[in-house]
Amino acid sequence: xxxxxxxxxxxxxxxxxxxxxxxxxxxxxxxxxxxxxxxxxxxxxxxxxxxxxxxxxxxxxxxxxxxxxxxxxxxxxxxxxxxxxxxxxxxxxxxxxxxxxxxxxxxxxxxxxxxxxxxxxxxxxxxxxxxxxxxxx
Amino acid sequence: xxxxxxxxxxxxxxxxxxxxxxxxxxxxxxxxxxxxxxxxxxxxxxxxxxxxxxxxxxxxxxxxxxxxxxxxxxxxxxxxxxxxxxxxxxxxxxxxxxxxxxxxxxxxxxxxxxxxxxxxxxxxxxxxxxxxxxxxxxxxxxxxxxxxxxxxxxxxxxxxxxxxxxxxxxxxxxxxxxxxxxxxxxxxxxxxxxxxxxxxxxxxxxxxxxxxxxxxxxxxxxxxxxxxxxxxxxxxxxxxxxxxxxxxxxxxxxxxxxxxxxxxxxxxxxxxxxxxxxxxxxxxxxxxxxxxxxxxxxxxxxxxxxxxxxxxxxxxxxxxxxxxxxxxxxxxxxxxxxxxxxxxxxxxxxxxxxxxxxxxxxxxxxxxxxxxxxxxxxxxxxxxxxxxxxxxxxxxxxxxxxxxxxxxxxxxxxxxxxxxxxxxxxxxxxxxxxxxxxxxxxxxxxxxxxxxxxxxxxxxxxxxxxxxxxxxxxx
Numbered sequence: 137x138x139x140x141x142x143x144x145x146x147x148x149x150x151x152x153x154x155x156x157x158x159x160x161x162x163x164x165x166x167x168x169x170x171x172x173x174x175x176x177x178x179x180x181x182x183x184x185x186x187x188x189x190x191x192x193x194x195x196x197x198x199x200x201x202x203x204x205x206x207x208x209x210x211x212x213x214x215x216x217x218x219x220x221x222x223x224x225x226x227x228x229x230x231x232x233x234x235x236x237x238x239x240x241x242x243x244x245x246x247x248x249x250x251x252x253x254x255x256x257x258x259x260x261x262x263x264x265x266x267x268x269x270x271x272x273x
Numbered sequence: 274x275x276x277x278x279x280x281x282x283x284x285x286x287x288x289x290x291x292x293x294x295x296x297x298x299x300x301x302x303x304x305x306x307x308x309x310x311x312x313x314x315x316x317x318x319x320x321x322x323x324x325x326x327x328x329x330x331x332x333x334x335x336x337x338x339x340x341x342x343x344x345x346x347x348x349x350x351x352x353x354x355x356x357x358x359x360x361x362x363x364x365x366x367x368x369x370x371x372x373x374x375x376x377x378x379x380x381x382x383x384x385x386x387x388x389x390x391x392x393x394x395x396x397x398x399x400x401x402x403x404x405x406x407x408x409x410x411x412x413x414x415x416x417x418x419x420x421x422x423x424x425x426x427x428x429x430x431x432x433x434x435x436x437x438x439x440x441x442x443x444x445x446x447x448x449x450x451x452x453x454x455x456x457x458x459x460x461x462x463x464x465x466x467x468x469x470x471x472x473x474x475x476x477x478x479x480x481x482x483x484x485x486x487x488x489x490x491x492x493x494x495x496x497x498x499x500x501x502x503x504x505x506x507x508x509x510x511x512x513x514x515x516x517x518x519x520x521x522x523x524x525x526x527x528x529x530x531x532x533x534x535x536x537x538x539x540x541x542x543x544x545x546x547x548x549x550x551x552x553x554x555x556x557x558x559x560x561x562x563x564x565x566x567x568x569x570x571x572x573x574x575x576x577x578x579x580x581x582x583x584x585x586x587x588x589x590x591x592x593x594x595x596x597x598x599x600x601x602x603x604x605x606x607x608x609x610x611x612x613x614x615x616x617x618x619x620x621x622x623x624x625x626x627x628x629x630x631x632x633x634x635x636x637x638x639x640x641x642x643x644x645x646x647x648x649x650x651x652x653x654x655x656x657x658x659x660x661x662x663x664x665x666x667x668x669x670x671x672x673x674x675x676x677x678x679x680x681x682x683x684x685x686x687x688x689x690x691x692x693x694x695x696x697x698x699x700x701x702x703x704x705x706x707x708x709x710x711x712x713x714x715x716x717x718x719x720x721x722x723x724x725x726x727x728x729x730x731x732x733x734x735x736x737x738x739x740x741x742x743x744x745x746x747x748x
Contacts, residue, residue: 228519
């Protein structure tokens with residue numbers, strides 16, 4: 137079992153609550169830290185991360201610093217540019233999806249429109265990103 | 274109203290054209306007339322010149338006669354033989370001058386007769402002069418000498434008389450010719466002035482009409498530009514609306530579904546059945562609202578959003594649509610017959626959507642126990658057979674594509690209503706759907722400057738007819 141820390145940046149409190157519930161309902165043991173926008177995420181990365189790199193769940197549309205800016209900042213920072221980033225957004229616009237990958241996202245998930253769907257998406261994240269894929273140290 | 278305006282516009286344009294045409298004809302006529310006048314005037318002045326030449330030739334003849342008479346008399350009186358040679362030279366010069374007169378008056382019969390007589394007299398005069406000159410050297414003052422001398426005088430007087438008559442005639446001719454030249458110029462000039470006046474009136478009225486039309490056109494253009502601007506504004510508002518609908522409206526809806534879902538999953542077992550049932554209603558209602566918003570969005574996005582139209586065979590988008598529907602086609606065991614389809618200019622994504630919606634409708638609205646059979650026919654037609662077509666398009670060629678099914682059909686009275694967005698003929702328990710499919714079809718066809726119609730009788734299958742322009746008209 138991976139013990140990798142998960143960071144989630146989303147300005148929407150309901151979404152944070154639902155994702156937390158989905159993690160709990162799937163009984164995923166990994167520690168998950170919630171941040172309310174891109175600014176907080178960058179601050180957190182700068183001050184709190186030691187040891188193995190985290191897995192980031194990133195919303196695109198946020199106040200202060202949005203997902204695109206976070207992608208740019210993380211990808212241009214030498215000690216962070218290997219961190220796997222999963223975009224977790226409501227937008228299904230092709231422009232948003234393409235630009236996210238161009239800016240260095242590793243994966244793009246459209247927020248499911250039901251809780252059932254969300255629970256399944258979270259379970260798949262665990263199965264693939266935490267248990268199947270080998271991530272950088 | 275617009276038709277009326279276009280008819281009067283057409284009349285006006287013909288009126289202006291005829292005004293301009295008539296003016297042009299008048300101007301051409303005027304130029305021709307001036308050309309004629311010029312020729313006539315040249316002719317007149319040539320005539321006048323000719324008359325003057327005749328008059329001067331007559332004068333020359335007259336003075337030649339004087340010279341000969343003088344020289345002969347001088348010889349006879351002075352007996353100086355040098356006068357004989359001079360007189361003989363003058364005589365031969367006189368012969369040349371009179372024969373010159375010959376050619377000058379060849380066009381006038383009266384003068385010609387006179388010349389004829391003149392020649393005879395001149396011949397007599399010359400003979401008598403020769404007789405006198407020869408006789409004078411040998412002897413003189415005989416009777417016959419006197420007679421000849423007298424006769425010579427008579428002949429000279431007669432010639433002088435002839436010459437003076439000729440001069441009078443020519444003078445009269447000159448007078449007449451000058452008079453008729455003047456009359457002619459006066460008359461034709463008055464006539465030309467009249468034509469010119471008419472031409473100027475026609476030209477200026479055509480100009481005024483054109484000027485007024487140009488002014489009116491400018492107004493129309495400004496009006497049109499304003500409308501285009503308003504349209505662009507409302508389009509951009511629509512795009513903003515689409516964004517708001519896609520993001521902001523779906524967001525709270527997703528939450529409603531997610532939380533209702535979570536309540537059911539987490540606490541479902543502890544809640545009364547009625548609460549679970551109501552949670553299920555919340556879920557299905559919000560799911561339906563989600564699909565309505567989704568369809569509304571795809572409808573509003575079905576515009577020619579920058580994509581270039583390309584020339585492609587219709588079977589390509591049809592194949593795409595069939596492969597998108599392959600699962601249900603296999604499941605329902607659908608048979609599709611299809612004619613050979615033409616190449617045409619299109620936005621392929623939209624045409625795929627068109628076929629997909631028509632095929633999925635044909636499959637969906639089917640009796641459960643019957644095997645769906647769909648046939649697609651193509652023929653090339655001219656615009657005049659299309660109902661409600663704009664008159665300007667009647668001459669164009671169209672591809673007529675019919676999609677015919679053996680499904681449940683619909684009542685004839687609904688054949689227009691089914692293309693209206695969110696209009697449905699059946700309740701959701703029997704046939705699922707939001708009622709957007711045919712509205713999108715209509716929009717796609719309009720985007721391609723085409724027409725779509727539906728006909729059916731209840732229980733007898735439906736036929737959807739699409740007309741797409743064959744002459745490339747998408748730009």
